[in-house]
Amino acid sequence: MLNWERTNIAVLTGYKSGEQSVNPKIIKLNTNENPYPPSPIISNALKEFSLHTLRKYPSPTADAFRGKVAELHNIRPQNIIATRGGDELLRLMITTFVNPGEVIGTTLPTYSLYPVLAAIQDCPLKAIPLSNDWELPSNFATQLNNASTKLTFLVNPHAPSGVLFNRDKIAQLAQDLDGILLLDEAYVDFVDPRLQYDSVPLINELDNVVILRTLSKGYSLAGLRLGYGIGAPELIDPMLNKTKDSYNIDALSQYIGCKAIEDNVYFDGNCQLVRRERSKLVLEFKKLGFQVVPSETNFILVTVPSNHKAEAVYLDLKQRNILVRFFDQQGLSDKLRVTVGTPEENQELVNVLTNLL
Numbered sequence: 282m283l284n285w286e287r288t289n290i291a292v293l294t295g296y297k298s299g300e301q302s303v304n305p306k307i308i309k310l311n312t313n314e315n316p317y318p319p320s321p322i323i324s325n326a327l328k329e330f331s332l333h334t335l336r337k338y339p340s341p342t343a344d345a346f347r348g349k350v351a352e353l354h355n356i357r358p359q360n361i362i363a364t365r366g367g368d369e370l371l372r373l374m375i376t377t378f379v380n381p382g383e384v385i386g387t388t389l390p391t392y393s394l395y396p397v398l399a400a401i402q403d404c405p406l407k408a409i410p411l412s413n414d415w416e417l418p419s420n421f422a423t424q425l426n427n428a429s430t431k432l433t434f435l436v437n438p439h440a441p442s443g444v445l446f447n448r449d450k451i452a453q454l455a456q457d458l459d460g461i462l463l464l465d466e467a468y469v470d471f472v473d474p475r476l477q478y479d480s481v482p483l484i485n486e487l488d489n490v491v492i493l494r495t496l497s498k499g500y501s502l503a504g505l506r507l508g509y510g511i512g513a514p515e516l517i518d519p520m521l522n523k524t525k526d527s528y529n530i531d532a533l534s535q536y537i538g539c540k541a542i543e544d545n546v547y548f549d550g551n552c553q554l555v556r557r558e559r560s561k562l563v564l565e566f567k568k569l570g571f572q573v574v575p576s577e578t579n580f581i582l583v584t585v586p587s588n589h590k591a592e593a594v595y596l597d598l599k600q601r602n603i604l605v606r607f608f609d610q611q612g613l614s615d616k617l618r619v620t621v622g623t624p625e626e627n628q629e630l631v632n633v634l635t636n637l638l
Protein backbone atom coordinates (compact mmCIF):
# COMPACT_ATOMS: atom_id res chain seq x y z
CA MET A 282 0.00 0.00 0.00
CA LEU A 283 1.14 3.48 -0.85
CA ASN A 284 1.61 5.79 2.14
CA TRP A 285 -0.26 9.01 1.37
CA GLU A 286 0.76 10.77 4.57
CA ARG A 287 2.98 13.86 4.46
CA THR A 288 6.54 12.84 5.29
CA ASN A 289 6.44 14.45 8.75
CA ILE A 290 3.12 12.77 9.56
CA ALA A 291 4.38 9.35 8.43
CA VAL A 292 7.15 9.50 11.06
CA LEU A 293 5.00 11.10 13.76
CA THR A 294 3.98 9.31 16.95
CA GLY A 295 0.60 10.82 17.80
CA TYR A 296 -0.42 12.26 21.16
CA LYS A 297 -0.92 9.56 23.78
CA SER A 298 -3.93 10.36 25.96
CA GLY A 299 -3.93 9.03 29.52
CA GLU A 300 -5.56 5.64 29.91
CA GLN A 301 -9.37 5.67 29.96
CA SER A 302 -11.50 3.07 31.66
CA VAL A 303 -15.17 2.21 31.77
CA ASN A 304 -14.68 -0.01 34.81
CA PRO A 305 -16.53 1.77 37.67
CA LYS A 306 -14.08 0.21 40.16
CA ILE A 307 -11.17 2.19 38.71
CA ILE A 308 -9.99 5.25 40.64
CA LYS A 309 -8.86 7.55 37.86
CA LEU A 310 -6.15 9.93 39.02
CA ASN A 311 -4.21 10.08 35.74
CA THR A 312 -5.73 12.78 33.48
CA ASN A 313 -6.29 15.76 35.78
CA GLU A 314 -10.06 15.74 35.56
CA ASN A 315 -12.03 17.39 38.34
CA PRO A 316 -13.39 14.73 40.74
CA TYR A 317 -16.55 16.75 41.47
CA PRO A 318 -19.55 17.15 39.16
CA PRO A 319 -20.28 20.34 37.18
CA SER A 320 -22.69 22.96 38.56
CA PRO A 321 -26.20 21.55 39.23
CA ILE A 322 -27.54 24.63 37.43
CA ILE A 323 -26.45 22.91 34.21
CA SER A 324 -28.71 19.88 34.67
CA ASN A 325 -31.69 22.18 35.31
CA ALA A 326 -30.81 24.33 32.30
CA LEU A 327 -30.57 21.23 30.10
CA LYS A 328 -34.21 20.44 30.85
CA GLU A 329 -35.10 23.84 29.42
CA PHE A 330 -32.88 23.57 26.35
CA SER A 331 -35.10 23.68 23.25
CA LEU A 332 -34.39 20.97 20.68
CA HIS A 333 -35.27 23.49 17.98
CA THR A 334 -31.99 25.23 18.77
CA LEU A 335 -30.22 22.22 17.25
CA ARG A 336 -32.06 22.63 13.93
CA LYS A 337 -30.08 25.78 13.17
CA TYR A 338 -26.35 26.42 12.97
CA PRO A 339 -25.00 27.97 16.16
CA SER A 340 -23.43 31.40 16.48
CA PRO A 341 -20.20 31.00 14.43
CA THR A 342 -18.30 33.16 16.91
CA ALA A 343 -20.07 31.94 20.08
CA ASP A 344 -21.18 35.49 20.83
CA ALA A 345 -23.24 34.92 24.00
CA PHE A 346 -20.48 32.78 25.51
CA ARG A 347 -17.80 35.32 24.62
CA GLY A 348 -19.99 38.00 26.21
CA LYS A 349 -20.05 36.03 29.47
CA VAL A 350 -16.29 35.50 29.37
CA ALA A 351 -15.75 39.22 28.69
CA GLU A 352 -17.81 40.09 31.79
CA LEU A 353 -15.95 37.53 33.86
CA HIS A 354 -12.53 38.98 33.05
CA ASN A 355 -13.56 42.60 32.57
CA ILE A 356 -12.37 42.66 28.96
CA ARG A 357 -14.08 43.04 25.56
CA PRO A 358 -15.51 40.23 23.39
CA GLN A 359 -12.95 41.22 20.71
CA ASN A 360 -10.30 39.95 23.13
CA ILE A 361 -11.80 36.46 23.17
CA ILE A 362 -12.07 33.39 20.93
CA ALA A 363 -14.05 30.32 22.01
CA THR A 364 -12.34 27.03 21.12
CA ARG A 365 -12.96 23.26 21.23
CA GLY A 366 -11.15 22.84 24.50
CA GLY A 367 -7.90 24.63 25.07
CA ASP A 368 -6.33 22.15 22.66
CA GLU A 369 -7.98 23.76 19.63
CA LEU A 370 -6.50 27.11 20.59
CA LEU A 371 -3.01 25.58 20.62
CA ARG A 372 -3.52 24.27 17.11
CA LEU A 373 -4.96 27.59 15.88
CA MET A 374 -2.01 29.50 17.30
CA ILE A 375 0.31 27.37 15.21
CA THR A 376 -1.69 27.29 11.98
CA THR A 377 -2.36 31.04 12.15
CA PHE A 378 1.03 32.38 13.18
CA VAL A 379 3.77 29.81 12.48
CA ASN A 380 5.02 28.81 9.04
CA PRO A 381 6.26 25.23 8.55
CA GLY A 382 9.95 25.25 9.40
CA GLU A 383 9.73 28.11 11.93
CA VAL A 384 10.75 27.34 15.52
CA ILE A 385 8.28 26.71 18.35
CA GLY A 386 9.63 27.12 21.89
CA THR A 387 8.70 25.61 25.22
CA THR A 388 10.16 24.28 28.46
CA LEU A 389 11.40 20.79 29.22
CA PRO A 390 9.35 19.09 30.55
CA THR A 391 6.06 20.48 29.29
CA TYR A 392 2.54 19.53 28.14
CA SER A 393 3.16 16.56 25.87
CA LEU A 394 0.76 17.79 23.17
CA TYR A 395 3.01 20.74 22.21
CA PRO A 396 5.71 18.65 20.49
CA VAL A 397 3.05 16.73 18.57
CA LEU A 398 1.36 19.90 17.30
CA ALA A 399 4.74 21.36 16.31
CA ALA A 400 5.59 18.19 14.39
CA ILE A 401 2.23 18.24 12.56
CA GLN A 402 3.10 21.74 11.26
CA ASP A 403 6.63 20.48 10.48
CA CYS A 404 8.18 22.95 12.92
CA PRO A 405 11.34 22.28 14.94
CA LEU A 406 10.84 22.46 18.71
CA LYS A 407 13.23 24.33 21.00
CA ALA A 408 12.58 22.82 24.46
CA ILE A 409 14.63 24.51 27.19
CA PRO A 410 15.13 22.60 30.47
CA LEU A 411 13.78 24.10 33.68
CA SER A 412 16.16 24.31 36.65
CA ASN A 413 16.19 21.49 39.24
CA ASP A 414 13.72 23.46 41.37
CA TRP A 415 11.36 23.95 38.41
CA GLU A 416 12.27 27.57 37.69
CA LEU A 417 12.65 29.17 34.26
CA PRO A 418 16.33 29.68 33.42
CA SER A 419 17.31 33.37 33.60
CA ASN A 420 18.29 33.37 29.91
CA PHE A 421 15.10 31.62 28.75
CA ALA A 422 14.03 34.49 26.43
CA THR A 423 17.56 34.97 25.06
CA GLN A 424 17.84 31.29 24.18
CA LEU A 425 14.47 31.38 22.43
CA ASN A 426 15.28 34.60 20.57
CA ASN A 427 18.65 33.23 19.48
CA ALA A 428 16.79 30.29 17.94
CA SER A 429 14.42 32.73 16.12
CA THR A 430 11.44 31.26 17.96
CA LYS A 431 8.15 32.45 16.48
CA LEU A 432 5.80 31.10 19.15
CA THR A 433 6.51 29.98 22.71
CA PHE A 434 4.17 27.73 24.71
CA LEU A 435 4.47 28.23 28.45
CA VAL A 436 2.13 26.39 30.79
CA ASN A 437 1.45 28.22 34.06
CA PRO A 438 0.89 26.79 36.60
CA HIS A 439 3.34 24.44 35.03
CA ALA A 440 2.54 20.89 33.95
CA PRO A 441 3.64 18.33 34.95
CA SER A 442 5.25 19.96 38.03
CA GLY A 443 2.29 22.05 39.29
CA VAL A 444 4.61 25.00 40.06
CA LEU A 445 3.35 28.58 39.52
CA PHE A 446 5.66 31.13 37.86
CA ASN A 447 4.88 34.60 39.19
CA ARG A 448 3.13 37.22 37.08
CA ASP A 449 6.07 39.64 36.97
CA LYS A 450 8.30 36.92 35.52
CA ILE A 451 5.70 36.17 32.85
CA ALA A 452 5.33 39.87 31.99
CA GLN A 453 9.10 40.24 31.71
CA LEU A 454 9.34 37.14 29.54
CA ALA A 455 6.64 38.38 27.16
CA GLN A 456 8.44 41.71 26.89
CA ASP A 457 11.77 40.05 26.20
CA LEU A 458 10.52 37.58 23.58
CA ASP A 459 10.78 38.53 19.90
CA GLY A 460 7.88 36.18 19.10
CA ILE A 461 4.44 35.41 20.52
CA LEU A 462 3.85 33.93 23.99
CA LEU A 463 0.98 31.47 24.44
CA LEU A 464 0.41 31.36 28.18
CA ASP A 465 -1.40 28.09 28.85
CA GLU A 466 -3.45 28.56 32.01
CA ALA A 467 -5.35 25.28 31.85
CA TYR A 468 -4.88 24.83 35.63
CA VAL A 469 -5.08 28.43 36.83
CA ASP A 470 -8.48 27.87 38.51
CA PHE A 471 -6.72 25.94 41.28
CA VAL A 472 -4.20 28.66 42.18
CA ASP A 473 -4.62 29.80 45.79
CA PRO A 474 -6.64 33.07 45.56
CA ARG A 475 -4.43 34.55 48.29
CA LEU A 476 -1.60 34.68 45.74
CA GLN A 477 -3.71 37.14 43.69
CA TYR A 478 -2.34 35.75 40.43
CA ASP A 479 -4.08 37.39 37.46
CA SER A 480 -2.31 37.58 34.14
CA VAL A 481 -5.31 38.83 32.10
CA PRO A 482 -4.38 42.56 32.35
CA LEU A 483 -1.16 41.67 30.48
CA ILE A 484 -3.12 41.51 27.22
CA ASN A 485 -3.79 45.26 27.46
CA GLU A 486 -0.10 46.04 27.93
CA LEU A 487 1.43 43.53 25.51
CA ASP A 488 0.45 42.73 21.94
CA ASN A 489 2.28 39.37 21.78
CA VAL A 490 0.43 37.43 24.50
CA VAL A 491 -2.48 35.00 24.18
CA ILE A 492 -3.81 33.31 27.32
CA LEU A 493 -5.41 29.85 27.16
CA ARG A 494 -8.29 29.00 29.49
CA THR A 495 -10.47 25.91 29.65
CA LEU A 496 -13.71 24.78 31.24
CA SER A 497 -12.27 21.26 31.49
CA LYS A 498 -10.69 21.66 34.92
CA GLY A 499 -12.18 24.15 37.44
CA TYR A 500 -15.65 23.89 35.85
CA SER A 501 -15.56 20.04 35.75
CA LEU A 502 -16.47 20.02 32.03
CA ALA A 503 -13.66 18.08 30.33
CA GLY A 504 -16.26 16.09 28.39
CA LEU A 505 -17.80 19.24 26.91
CA ARG A 506 -14.63 20.32 25.07
CA LEU A 507 -14.85 24.08 25.62
CA GLY A 508 -12.11 26.60 26.22
CA TYR A 509 -11.11 30.05 25.12
CA GLY A 510 -8.21 32.29 24.23
CA ILE A 511 -7.68 35.86 25.48
CA GLY A 512 -5.47 38.38 23.72
CA ALA A 513 -5.17 41.65 21.84
CA PRO A 514 -7.73 41.89 18.98
CA GLU A 515 -4.85 41.79 16.45
CA LEU A 516 -4.03 38.25 17.63
CA ILE A 517 -7.59 37.06 18.22
CA ASP A 518 -9.19 38.36 15.04
CA PRO A 519 -7.30 36.23 12.47
CA MET A 520 -8.12 33.05 14.40
CA LEU A 521 -11.74 34.07 14.96
CA ASN A 522 -12.43 35.16 11.40
CA LYS A 523 -9.98 33.23 9.23
CA THR A 524 -8.51 30.02 10.60
CA LYS A 525 -11.00 28.36 12.95
CA ASP A 526 -13.68 25.99 11.63
CA SER A 527 -16.81 27.84 10.56
CA TYR A 528 -18.96 26.67 13.51
CA ASN A 529 -16.31 25.37 15.85
CA ILE A 530 -18.47 25.40 19.00
CA ASP A 531 -21.79 23.53 18.86
CA ALA A 532 -25.00 25.11 20.20
CA LEU A 533 -25.20 22.88 23.27
CA SER A 534 -21.63 23.69 24.34
CA GLN A 535 -22.26 27.42 23.93
CA TYR A 536 -25.40 27.11 26.07
CA ILE A 537 -23.80 25.00 28.81
CA GLY A 538 -20.67 27.16 28.79
CA CYS A 539 -22.76 30.27 29.57
CA LYS A 540 -24.59 28.53 32.42
CA ALA A 541 -21.34 27.23 33.92
CA ILE A 542 -19.70 30.66 33.90
CA GLU A 543 -22.80 32.29 35.44
CA ASP A 544 -22.57 30.00 38.50
CA ASN A 545 -19.43 31.53 39.95
CA VAL A 546 -20.41 30.55 43.51
CA TYR A 547 -20.37 26.83 42.62
CA PHE A 548 -17.13 27.28 40.66
CA ASP A 549 -15.34 28.97 43.58
CA GLY A 550 -16.53 26.27 46.01
CA ASN A 551 -15.53 23.47 43.66
CA CYS A 552 -11.97 24.81 43.22
CA GLN A 553 -11.70 25.40 46.96
CA LEU A 554 -12.62 21.75 47.65
CA VAL A 555 -9.88 20.58 45.28
CA ARG A 556 -7.33 22.89 46.94
CA ARG A 557 -8.29 21.57 50.39
CA GLU A 558 -7.89 17.95 49.26
CA ARG A 559 -4.61 18.86 47.56
CA SER A 560 -3.17 20.14 50.86
CA LYS A 561 -4.26 16.99 52.69
CA LEU A 562 -2.84 14.71 50.01
CA VAL A 563 0.50 16.55 50.05
CA LEU A 564 0.81 15.86 53.78
CA GLU A 565 -0.03 12.18 53.28
CA PHE A 566 2.57 11.81 50.52
CA LYS A 567 5.21 13.43 52.72
CA LYS A 568 4.35 11.07 55.58
CA LEU A 569 4.87 8.16 53.18
CA GLY A 570 8.36 9.42 52.32
CA PHE A 571 7.63 10.96 48.90
CA GLN A 572 9.15 14.28 47.89
CA VAL A 573 6.43 16.65 46.74
CA VAL A 574 6.70 19.58 44.33
CA PRO A 575 4.58 22.52 45.63
CA SER A 576 1.47 22.51 43.44
CA GLU A 577 -1.00 25.23 42.45
CA THR A 578 -2.91 22.80 40.21
CA ASN A 579 -5.29 19.86 40.69
CA PHE A 580 -2.41 17.40 40.52
CA ILE A 581 0.75 16.69 42.47
CA LEU A 582 4.11 15.56 41.13
CA VAL A 583 5.77 13.25 43.64
CA THR A 584 9.17 11.56 43.69
CA VAL A 585 8.89 8.00 44.96
CA PRO A 586 11.09 7.04 47.95
CA SER A 587 14.57 6.11 46.71
CA ASN A 588 14.21 2.40 47.57
CA HIS A 589 11.33 2.11 45.08
CA LYS A 590 10.95 2.48 41.31
CA ALA A 591 8.26 4.89 40.09
CA GLU A 592 7.26 2.65 37.21
CA ALA A 593 6.83 -0.34 39.53
CA VAL A 594 4.68 1.73 41.93
CA TYR A 595 2.59 2.94 38.96
CA LEU A 596 2.05 -0.67 37.81
CA ASP A 597 1.28 -1.90 41.33
CA LEU A 598 -1.32 0.85 41.74
CA LYS A 599 -2.80 -0.02 38.37
CA GLN A 600 -3.14 -3.64 39.42
CA ARG A 601 -5.10 -2.40 42.41
CA ASN A 602 -7.44 -0.35 40.18
CA ILE A 603 -5.78 3.04 40.75
CA LEU A 604 -4.53 4.91 37.68
CA VAL A 605 -1.85 7.61 38.07
CA ARG A 606 0.54 8.97 35.41
CA PHE A 607 4.09 7.75 34.92
CA PHE A 608 6.30 9.52 32.36
CA ASP A 609 9.22 7.49 31.07
CA GLN A 610 11.19 10.67 30.36
CA GLN A 611 14.44 12.21 31.48
CA GLY A 612 13.88 14.04 34.78
CA LEU A 613 10.50 12.39 35.40
CA SER A 614 11.22 8.67 35.50
CA ASP A 615 11.48 8.63 39.33
CA LYS A 616 8.18 10.50 39.69
CA LEU A 617 4.43 10.02 39.47
CA ARG A 618 1.83 12.64 38.62
CA VAL A 619 -1.27 12.17 40.71
CA THR A 620 -4.56 13.99 40.14
CA VAL A 621 -6.31 15.15 43.31
CA GLY A 622 -9.43 13.01 43.71
CA THR A 623 -12.37 12.98 46.10
CA PRO A 624 -11.57 12.47 49.82
CA GLU A 625 -12.56 8.79 49.45
CA GLU A 626 -10.41 8.25 46.35
CA ASN A 627 -7.42 9.96 47.96
CA GLN A 628 -7.84 7.90 51.12
CA GLU A 629 -7.93 4.68 49.10
CA LEU A 630 -4.75 5.77 47.28
CA VAL A 631 -3.01 6.47 50.58
CA ASN A 632 -4.17 3.11 52.03
CA VAL A 633 -2.90 1.18 49.00
CA LEU A 634 0.43 3.06 48.98
CA THR A 635 0.88 2.45 52.71
CA ASN A 636 0.53 -1.29 52.07
CA LEU A 637 2.71 -1.25 48.98
CA LEU A 638 5.65 0.62 50.47
Ligand SMILES: Cc1ncc(COP(=O)(O)O)c(C=O)c1O
Pocket residue numbers: 312313365366367368369392436440465467494495496497503506507508
Ligand atom coordinates in the same frame (compact mmCIF):
# COMPACT_ATOMS: atom_id res chain seq x y z
C1 LIG B 1 -1.26 21.94 30.06
C2 LIG B 1 -2.55 21.73 29.37
N1 LIG B 1 -2.95 22.62 28.47
C3 LIG B 1 -4.11 22.48 27.80
C4 LIG B 1 -4.92 21.41 28.04
C5 LIG B 1 -6.14 21.31 27.20
O1 LIG B 1 -7.28 21.02 27.85
P1 LIG B 1 -8.66 20.99 27.11
O2 LIG B 1 -8.43 20.78 25.65
O3 LIG B 1 -9.42 19.90 27.77
O4 LIG B 1 -9.27 22.34 27.36
C6 LIG B 1 -4.54 20.43 28.96
C7 LIG B 1 -5.36 19.23 29.23
O5 LIG B 1 -5.14 18.41 30.06
C8 LIG B 1 -3.32 20.60 29.65
O6 LIG B 1 -2.88 19.69 30.54
